Amino acid sequence: MLAGFAASDVLAAGGGSLYRFRDEAGRMHVASSLPPAYAQTGYEVLDRDTLKVRYRVEPALSAEQLNQQAQRDKADATAKAAAQEAENARAQTLAAQQNHDRMLLQTYASSADIRRLRDSKLESHSQILRAVENTIGHLRRNLQQMDATLAEHKAAGRAPPVTLVNARAKTAADLIAQEQAVSRIQGEQEAIRATFGADIERYQRLTGKTGSSVTAQR
Template sequence: MRIAPIAPLLIGTFLLVSIEAYGNNGRVMYRYTDHQGVLVINDAIPPEYVPNGYEILTLTGRVVEVVAPQLSPEEYRAQLQLEAQREEDRKLLKRYNSIADIESARSRKLAIVEQDMAIMRSNIGSLRRQISQEEASAARTQRGGREVAPELLQRIADLQKEMEVLEERLNRRATEADTIGADFDKAVARYTELSAES
């Protein structure tokens, strides 16, 4: 039961430490530069000077905190870009252990794309042959003085449309392959830079 008086003493000690964190019973001074470039020390800082940054001092002149200037919109954007680049660098170094790893990943990814493109090229070739055969059939009908059946014309039109769709997909895949190559080129270049810095 004798322990009870210690609690208020401990609470009082914590409060004292908190109040005197900056010394001089919690009172502080501010050091900042005014619009004329003059260094000012005062017990308050006008709001218009806060964005420029300032220092918090004890009454004895000891600096206890430095508040950095507020970033301009351009500086803020630059900081965000720098943080984004650092995050990308972290992911790059976590994903790959060497340039050889990057090149191996490039080869695997491009191999998948090239396989898809090879299948599409084969299908386009098959469609071309079918169109050629159907058009030859239509030409023979016309040379025989007969009218080409609407079903045959529609079949040719459908085959041509299907081939156009495949050619468009093939072009997109080719562009994707170029993009993959460029992305891996950047990864290799950045990995080289980071390796040289470490």
């Protein structure tokens, strides 16, 4: 038994083991019992016959160390989650590219086929665009006529008819909507050019062909 410790204050080593630990003054002790007060400061369990270390118990972490460890664990978990998310995104991108490649090879016999479909879609949009532009011209002419009529009423000191004012407001709103439609259609045309351009380039890379017919891979 260690001097200064009561029997109720020590932990007994099992079997052929001894405890080795340091006290508050830094003195090393080897004993068959370990006071509970030292259980948190770190100790070693030795083989009683050879005095070789069977295992070591590290000192308990302080509150600050525990907090630092928790922060490290949180940072590690965040980094691991981000890495996993990035890996999942890469896998999804690869799978999507593979699916798109299969679609290209199964759908088209040559890059010329892709160009023809692109041109067909562009022409369809161009027809719609021309119709919208015609409507815009018509609306603008109507606005000019309405504005001229409104100016005549103003010059004569008369209040314009409510129906004319309302019609002018509706025509102006319709004009704005049609002008927005032009922007939207033009944007769709640009998207078609970009999408089909990328498909043509990808198809040529997959097949090594620039325009001639190839056997589709299925």
